Amino acid sequence: MLSGMPGRVDIVVPVRDAAAYLPTFLASVDANSLDGARWLVVDDASQDGTADLLERAARERPALHVLHNATPLGAPASRNRALAEVDARWVTFVDVDDWCAPGHLAAFVTRADALGADMVRTDHVRVVGHRRIPETAPAPVREAVFDATDGIGDPGGQTLVDYPFPWAGMFAASLGQRGLLQFDEGLRTAADRPWFWRLHLAGTTCAVVDSPGYFYRRNAGSGSLTESAGEATLDFLPAYGRVLDLADASGDDRYRRRAMYGACRIVAYHVGKRERLPADLRRRLYATAALLLARGDDAIFEAALTAAPARATRLLAGLRRVGRGAVAEAGR
Structure with a gap:
């Protein structure tokens, strides 16, 4: 049985030196306001004015809660800090340089409440410059609950365990009580790979729904693993x-x-x-x-x-x- 009231969701957002992206991010927050939603934003010791901009934005948005790291800890540790504050039925993630279409969050939570799986996955839109490329979550079935190990599959192609996007998922907060939502802070990149494997192997259930309302920015300099070279x-x-x-x-x-x-x-x-x-x-x-x-x-x-x-x-x-x-x- 999932804990928490239906519709309650906390959204975890790690942020570092993101002042240039905040107008789009805040517009996305405003377009996805719903009862029971709380945005847990962790500023990772930004040096570009991000912290002040977030505090100003939070004064105008009661659902926006801002936490500050005194020194840079990295995205996994920032996510973990926000996860320690979760008090909702569901947890999802947003990267500050991405955005959500209006109503995306409400539709996603509604489907998660209806299905009741431990994790609910969805599609997204990859943004490369001015191009918009729909990306489909690889799934054995849709709109039905299945054993998460069914999302691992045999060698070849792509399956859900290799669709490593926390922001394209809605996760039962009760998984955190089992120690399954914490990210490995020793990994500066690719921490989402073992994170998903652990979830799929932990006796959990999964579902996949249609809701391609998340826009994942893949421009040069976005900081993603496939774009970085450090x-x-x-x-x-x-x-x-x-x-x-x-x-x-x-x-x-x-x-x-x-x-x-x-x-x-x-x-x-x-x-x-x-x-x-x-x-x-x-x-x-x-x-x-x-x-x-x-x-x-x-x-x-x-x-x-x-x-x-x-x-x-x-x-x-x-x-x-x-x-x-x-x-x-x-x-x-």
Whole structure:
């Protein structure tokens, strides 16, 4: 049984140096006002006037609650701070550089209340410059509740566990009481990858609904993992190490194959984008990726490799050989 009154939702928003995006964000807040909604905004020690602008906006908007970090802690820690304040039936997320269509939040909460799953996922619109590209949440069924492990699937394609967007989901606050909503603060990027795997493997239920009212900005400089090129970019490697840990702990080879497939796919993507990285980070990318892909038995890796992008299979197999060699050498 879910706790809290129907329609009650807290929206978690981490913010850092976002003054340029605040007019659009606040317009989105105003267009999505509904009874029982509370916006928990955590300013992560911004230096561009964001804190003052948010405080001024909060004086005019009772639903807007602003928290301040004294020093920068990162998005995962900022989200965790807001999650500690949650007092609602549902929790969802918004990134400050994105926006929601008018009525998106009300429609999403209504469907979540009606279905009552532990997590309800939806579609979104990817924004690249002036382009608007609809993105569909990959789901076995829609408008029905199913076991969240059904959203993991076999190697190949995309499934819900690899649709890593907290803002495209509505989550029962009771999951937080089970310790399932906290983000790994040791990951500067890609913390949402193990976060979703943990949710899907925790005996939860899921549903997917039509509500493509969230606009996800993917402009250059947006700070997303796929757009960044700094040291934090490589955090996808320990993030997928945690994913493999979760799959191993499940004891199910289906999940091990899916997790290794995800590791292969994301390694292939970032190696393909290696020229954006300085030479020292490229070396670390190869070395750490080799150790990641060295994990598990050969049958698991071969099953994952069969479904991986064909252009990358030789590269991935080669990295695994290097990684296995390094592990063997270290064990001598």
